[in-house]
Amino acid sequence: MTKDLTSSPLERQNILNNRYALEKIEEHLGLGGTYYDGELLFTKQQLVEIFGISESTIEKYLASHSDELRANGYTVLRGRKLREFKALTDGNVTDYGTKTTVLGVFTFRATLNLAMVLVESDLARAIRSRILDIVIDAIAERTGGHTKYINQRDCNYVPAAYQEFNYRKTFTDALDHYLDLGNFKYGIYTNRIYQIVFREQAQEYKQILNLSKKDSPRETMYAEVLKAIASLENGLAAEMKTASEKQGRKLTKVEVDTIFSASEDNPYLKPIIEDARVKMASRDLGFRDALHQKLEAYVQSVPESDFDKFLGEASHSLEEQLADPTLLAVFKRLKDR
Structure with missing residues (x-):
């Protein structure tokens, strides 16, 4: 069955809920990011560079897919958490002109979520194709290649x-x-x-x-x-x-x-x-x-x-x-x- 992740919230969530597949995807993609509090996080600026898109494009998707992205890990860091995260990145973070009070970050899961809906990026398109292959391999590996039973x-x-x-x-x-x-x-x-x-x-x-x-x-x-x-x-x-x-x-x-x-x-x-x-x-x-x-x-x-x-x-x-x-x-x- 052909799957179009850009148009199917259900298919996207089925992948994002599969932590066994996510582990394999993270290992294979190697997108970078910063580990903080047990999560791999990406700033908006990092995703601008990774996907080759504009800041306004990310803001557009944050508005059109707000509930979905937040449910899958997009959040805003403030106060102590922001200070701790900045320390891990040597202070090299910005958020559209706001340097010290708030910072929007994407978990790896939210980053994949963005890649699944992002139609303006060639890399996002390639990631979607790779994701589907890895999910099939991960389920096959776990079940010995047999999903019938x-x-x-x-x-x-x-x-x-x-x-x-x-x-x-x-x-x-x-x-x-x-x-x-x-x-x-x-x-x-x-x-x-x-x-x-x-x-x-x-x-x-x-x-x-x-x-x-x-x-x-x-x-x-x-x-x-x-x-x-x-x-x-x-x-x-x-x-x-x-x-x-x-x-x-x-x-x-x-x-x-x-x-x-x-x-x-x-x-x-x-x-x-x-x-x-x-x-x-x-x-x-x-x-x-x-x-x-x-x-x-x-x-x-x-x-x-x-x-x-x-x-x-x-x-x-x-x-x-x-x-x-x-x-x-x-x-x-x-x-x-």
Whole structure:
């Protein structure tokens, strides 16, 4: 998917929230700057020289992208902080004629943010191209080159998958016992579950994620999506059982369809389904470069906490997790319930 960082605040923030990629970008670009209080800082004058632009151009972007640049680290130094910073730079700083009272500075993150929106600079254009390459390399390095199963690096994935497996059995048993329909009912109502949770049938989902015929969609789903599916499966199984016992017979397709339709507006399920849609749509675009068009309205920037969850030190491959005795203890507790 082609990405134009100059026009997409979401794509910009997905990169700027990825501290693992930022570390690689800082190492590769070597823009200079001054370290102060744990941050690499750049003055406006330094960015004028780096990008080959005018001071007024920087001021223009500070006005047009004020909230974004400030959220990503642009700040104004005053008082003690300004004195300490000036001491580190041998006093060689100015800020549009204001020498000693205030100084606008950009963190490295804010500097990248400026490079992503700056259209007047050839260097900024080259940096944007390099950034995209480095981000791809950083994610590949962290995941062993495989984002198909990046969902499984979340420590919550395995318990959620095991839980959903159990509720899936409850759901298919309910279809077996309470619905008067042929065996094709399992595929029909599995797709109905998917459509309620994330508005796609299984085949649509597989196409978006470029999965093969042998790939199981559920093995690529995030823990939050699996929990939403499990909640829906468990609730629908209970509803079918109650309705069937009340009628004293198996239910017709029309009657089960009515139960499914009512579940779409269930106020108890709405928060968990909304959360699952946001997580799936946002993470798949940010990590897998996959856009779920039917969930496009739910796409948000991937938060920094998610990069830690799927790329950080606490994240592990499925094989590593299954070798953890702590996880095995969790399995035992779930099994004994």
